[in-house]
Amino acid sequence: DAKTTQPxxxxxxxxxxxxxxxxxxxxxxxxxxxxxxxxxxxxxQYIIHGLKNNETNEMASLIITEDRKSSTLILPHATLRDTxxxxxxxxxxxxxxxxxxxxxxxTLSVSS
Amino acid sequence: DAxxxxxxxxxxxxxxxxxxxxxxxISGHNSLFWxxxxxxxxxxxxxxFNNNVPIDDSGMPEDRFSAKMPNxxxxxxxxxxxxxxxxxxxxxxxxxxxxxxxxxPGTRLTVT
Numbered sequence: 001d002a003k004t005t006q007p008x009x010x011x012x013x014x015x016x017x018x019x020x021x022x023x024x025x026x027x028x029x030x031x032x033x034x035x036x037x038x039x040x041x042x043x044x045q046y047i048i049h050g051l052k053n054n055e056t057n058e059m060a061s062l063i064i065t066e067d068r069k070s071s072t073l074i075l076p077h078a079t080l081r082d083t084x085x086x087x088x089x090x091x092x093x094x095x096x097x098x099x100x101x102x103x104x105x106x107t108l109s110v111s112s
Numbered sequence: 113d114a115x116x117x118x119x120x121x122x123x124x125x126x127x128x129x130x131x132x133x134x135x136x137x138i139s140g141h142n143s144l145f146w147x148x149x150x151x152x153x154x155x156x157x158x159x160x161f162n163n164n165v166p167i168d169d170s171g172m173p174e175d176r177f178s179a180k181m182p183n184x185x186x187x188x189x190x191x192x193x194x195x196x197x198x199x200x201x202x203x204x205x206x207x208x209x210x211x212x213x214x215x216x217p218g219t220r221l222t223v224t
Contacts, residue, residue, distance in 0.1 A: 034211075042218075
């Protein structure tokens with residue numbers, strides 16, 4: 001699986017959009033970009049994933065550049081409960097139960 | 113659905129003792145994963161199963177660790193004998209075999 005690079009930490013004001021970047025310059029054509037987050041003392045939680053088109057769900061939006069070498073996770077209106085470590089992971093999807101390789105992630109701190 | 117269930121939530125044991133961690137995956141999921149999380153090493157995959165069969169155990173630290181999945185609704189991770197450096201949070205996750213992994217709340221293990 002390709003490796004990813006994320007900033008160590010970011011701050012965001014409550015109610016504002018949080019934009020979390022991820023670089024994955026060695027991504028292969030069949031690898032998807034996944035985002036998970038881990039709130040303190042809880043297990044990781046799936047957020048969203050995509051291949052090359054932008055994706056949106058009830059939690060977030062995922063913007064992938066045209067060359068697929070980087071992506072941005074957008075939390076449109078951050079709340080205090082969004083304070084967590086956010087992990088960007090690339091892997092081949094739809095393989096029977098392939099594992100996730102977690103990096104260090106970005107610690108997002110949302111403050112009022 | 114109750115989600116992934118892990119027990120115990122906390123375990124404190126003395127060095128040399130046997131420790132057994134338990135996991136009940138989400139019904140219908142055919143992949144199960146064991147991860148370990150420490151401050152120093154972050155989240156690491158230990159082993160995963162597809163359809164109750166171990167697929168990749170390369171992350172198991174040493175022979176003191178063993179994992180079983182006797183049926184689709186139960187898995188154990190055993191450490192014998194335990195050592196202080198095994199202290200960590202152990203997560204179990206299950207997946208329907210496609211994209212998302214669902215993590216349990218974790219077991220916090222302390223070996224004194």
